Amino acid sequence: MIKINKSSTAPEILRNEGKDKRRALCEKYDSGSREFSFDGNIYRDDTVKEELMRAQNGKCCFCEEKFRSYDVEHFRPKGGFRQKNGDTLEKPGYYWLAYEWDNLFLACPICNQRFKKNLFPLADPTKRARNHHGALSEEEPLLIDPSDNPGNYISFREEICVSVGGNIKGNTTIEILGLNHEVLIEKRKDRLEHIKDMFEILELSEEPDTLITTDKVKRARTFLDSTVKDSAPFAAMARAAINSNFNFA
Ligand SMILES: [Zn+2]
Structure with missing residues (x-):
């Protein structure tokens, strides 16, 4: 993984339609509904994909392989999440981040569908933001955000990914994303x-x-x-x- 530098301004469709959709989802939550659907035409819009493709240099945000195909990936899963493999899917997910620029990346189908799926482990799961009133700043994710500096957590011994100083975030990221498959x-x-x-x-x-x-x-x-x-x-x-x-x- 290398640091992904996205443009500081989100693509227009996220700032307009995405923002409206987010507001609607938050109102729906506040009115008691826990069933959400998402409009992929917004977060998968060409302008979003093109800017991510540019920022990521045509490579998967996790494994750094050049793309043959890709998915738009939500770093914090929008529909539901799992703390670890084998857990049942907990809903809702981070519905309010479905159209958030900071939460979007492009990932290859192997990283996204085979490994990461809905996994989003936290150091302390009791601090998880369960709705849009929660504080993301309280969360300590055990997956490296590709916009952070992944080199602080992961390095290499020859072709093998290793966690810097054995840190838990590096280890968890390597394991969950299958970076040594x-x-x-x-x-x-x-x-x-x-x-x-x-x-x-x-x-x-x-x-x-x-x-x-x-x-x-x-x-x-x-x-x-x-x-x-x-x-x-x-x-x-x-x-x-x-x-x-x-x-x-
Ligand atoms: Zn990948």
Whole structure:
């Protein structure tokens, strides 16, 4: 995961229609109703998806794989939530955040549908905001918000995701999102091997009587520079590898 920098102003449709829908949902709750429906045409509007796509550089907000397909993901689940796998779905969910810019991201179907689903664990579930009168600031989510700095919680040992200092938020995020699932590890391993090859070319080029051509050095450097950019797949892993000179802590 890398930090996602969304535009500070929400797309217009969220500020207008989204706001009206939110008001209606809150009034419905206050009048005693606990059944909510949501208008996907608003939070899945092209303007919303395009801005998220730009902010996320065409990558999943969780696993950093380049998109082949994607879902609009609600960080705090709108319809219902689970504290942990196996729990029954608790309703309502965070209905008042269904059209909130801060709560929206794009995620790949594997992260969203296979792993995260409706899970939204908190350090202390009794502090959960159960309706729009509750205080989100009281919650301590155990999932990393992609708008925070994920590097504070998660790093890499080679292609394996690790929790920084064993922190619980990092560990829970890795587990719930399946950030070390087999297929993902294989993909990151391929990427890392390529990075390592280029890194070794640079090292060899420093040796006396090197046979590495300046052209090859240039290509290796350009490739390595590209792997740490926000737009690169698995950029967080590449940064951990390159910044540590492949001496993982
Ligand atoms: Zn993903």
